[in-house]
Amino acid sequence: MTDRVLIQTEHLTIEGRSRAGHETWFRVRELGVALDIGRCPDEIIAVPNVFITHAHLDHAAGIPFYAGQRRLQRLESGRIWLPEEAADDLRQLMTIHERMEGTDYHIEIIGMAPGDTARVDRKHAVRAHAATHRVPARAWEFLELRHHLKPAFAGFDGATLAARRRAGEVVHDEVEYPILFYTGDTDRGILEQNEALFRAEVLMIECSFVGDQHHERAAMYRHIHFDDIAEFAWRFENQLVVLTHFSRRYSRQEIRDTIRRRCPRSLIDRIRIAIPE
Numbered sequence: 718m719t720d721r722v723l724i725q726t727e728h729l730t731i732e733g734r735s736r737a738g739h740e741t742w743f744r745v746r747e748l749g750v751a752l753d754i755g756r757c758p759d760e761i762i763a764v765p766n767v768f769i770t771h772a773h774l775d776h777a778a779g780i781p782f783y784a785g786q787r788r789l790q791r792l793e794s795g796r797i798w799l800p801e802e803a804a805d806d807l808r809q810l811m812t813i814h815e816r817m818e819g820t821d822y823h824i825e826i827i828g829m830a831p832g833d834t835a836r837v838d839r840k841h842a843v844r845a846h847a848a849t850h851r852v853p854a855r856a857w858e859f860l861e862l863r864h865h866l867k868p869a870f871a872g873f874d875g876a877t878l879a880a881r882r883r884a885g886e887v888v889h890d891e892v893e894y895p896i897l898f899y900t901g902d903t904d905r906g907i908l909e910q911n912e913a914l915f916r917a918e919v920l921m922i923e924c925s926f927v928g929d930q931h932h933e934r935a936a937m938y939r940h941i942h943f944d945d946i947a948e949f950a951w952r953f954e955n956q957l958v959v960l961t962h963f964s965r966r967y968s969r970q971e972i973r974d975t976i977r978r979r980c981p982r983s984l985i986d987r988i989r990i991a992i993p994e
């Protein structure tokens with residue numbers, strides 16, 4: 718049985734697999750990105766940009782395999798984005814793998830601090846956010862870069878605009894549209910401290926625990942309990958909220974029933990559960 722899920726949103730196709738302590742990875746085709754890598758399933762090998770939220774093995778174990786497979790398949794070097802605190806350790810780990818295997822791996826390792834923004838491709842940028850967890854962790858906000866004509870050029874025809882651009886004038890403003898926010902592992906601190914997550918078109922947020930007796934456990938291991946999300950229900954402006962990283966102690970049915978019981982009406986229709994039917 719596979720545990721893979723496929724969630725279609727208005728603009729994104731999200732595929733992946735996510736269970737706490739076991740494995741978490743997602744691929745978002747339209748953005749050309751992977752969110753965490755789990756143990757590196759075949760689907761991720763060809764993805765050029767991989768965003769690791771933190772170094773826990775259920776999220777990051779697949780990095781060396783990704784590098785090795787890309788080399789075997791003669792793909793250009795992939796880019797691993799991760800918390801800056803973990804970047805040097807990963808470089809050393811890759812050096813050890815190279816030594817053990819007598820080979821060179823070409824992956825680009827990009828450490829990001831909270832607040833850092835970088836271009837991912839021609840149309841997209843990423844912003845790193847602090848995530849509250851047991852080890853340094855980043856949440857990733859993906860921004861679509863849209864070009865809006867500057868008001869001063871409103872009504873100009875195409876030929877005129879093209880001429881102005883050739884002459885070196887900037888006729889467009891670049892506007893950032895937050896298309897996806899992925900929290901990775903975190904606790905309710907991110908709901909208390911972060912504004913951006915409530916505004917992205919699609920929010921993917923961890924929800925490790927749903928059970929009545931598991932509030933303390935969630936706090937102790939720095940994870941989110943569904944009641945934390947319910948408490949903030951009125952703040953979510955997102956089109957969809959995808960819940961990820963459920964503990965394996967719960968069946969899909971149990972998760973669905975519990976959420977239906979506890980979720981305020983204003984949010985329930987926008988919730989998706991990242992476990993297949």
Ligand SMILES: [Zn+2]
Binds near residue numbers: 737902
């Ligand atoms: Zn995890």
Ligand SMILES: [Zn+2]
Binds near residue numbers: 850
């Ligand atoms: Zn973790």
